[in-house]
Amino acid sequence: MTRITLTVDGAQVSDDVEPRLLLVQYLRERLGKTGTVIGCDTSNCGACTVHLNGTSVKSCNVLAVQADGSEVTTVEGLAQDGQLHPVQEAFRECHGLQCGYCTPGMIMQSIDLLNTNPNPSEAEIREGLEGNLCRCTGYHNIVRAVQHAAGQGAPS
Numbered sequence: 001m002t003r004i005t006l007t008v009d010g011a012q013v014s015d016d017v018e019p020r021l022l023l024v025q026y027l028r029e030r031l032g033k034t035g036t037v038i039g040c041d042t043s044n045c046g047a048c049t050v051h052l053n054g055t056s057v058k059s060c061n062v063l064a065v066q067a068d069g070s071e072v073t074t075v076e077g078l079a080q081d082g083q084l085h086p087v088q089e090a091f092r093e094c095h096g097l098q099c100g101y102c103t104p105g106m107i108m109q110s111i112d113l114l115n116t117n118p119n120p121s122e123a124e125i126r127e128g129l130e131g132n133l134c135r136c137t138g139y140h141n142i143v144r145a146v147q148h149a150a151g152q153g154a155p156s
């Protein structure tokens with residue numbers, strides 16, 4: 001076991017973990033952060049995307065011990081004072097989801113994309129989200145949601 005201490009959605013946590021434990025397993029099984037989901041476990045689908053020190057990562061591709069000393073934000077840490085994050089709101093307004101399984105990862109990746117490029121073209125949005133798979137929407141409304149958030153000057 002290895003002792004890790006990190007901040008998750010603004011709260012500091014410390015735990016003893018097995019070195020092989022994945023960050024996504026730690027978030028879901030130890031902390032109950034089930035808003036972060038597992039779609040493949042092989043770093044293909046992006047459903048497990050969270051922010052590690054402000055940058056999106058696929059949390060099935062990171063060991064919990066690698067997050068020691070870091071700041072992790074999950075989709076559950078985005079809303080503030082009962083208000084959805086602007087990118088969450090844009091997904092809601094543009095209906096950028098159907099079953100919703102990919103949505104947490106899509107939103108976390110979209111925020112990172114807008115942090116890097118606040119005014120992306122449609123092609124840049126599609127390229128920025130290419131590591132996140134959606135089997136329902138055909139991606140059109142997801143792209144529209146990111147365009148909408150960018151048009152609103154979404155703070156990210």
Ligand code: FES
Binds near residue numbers: 037041043045047059
């Ligand atoms: S569960 Fe992590 S990329 Fe699919």
Ligand code: FES
Binds near residue numbers: 096100101103133136
């Ligand atoms: S909305 Fe169902 S997988 Fe994307």
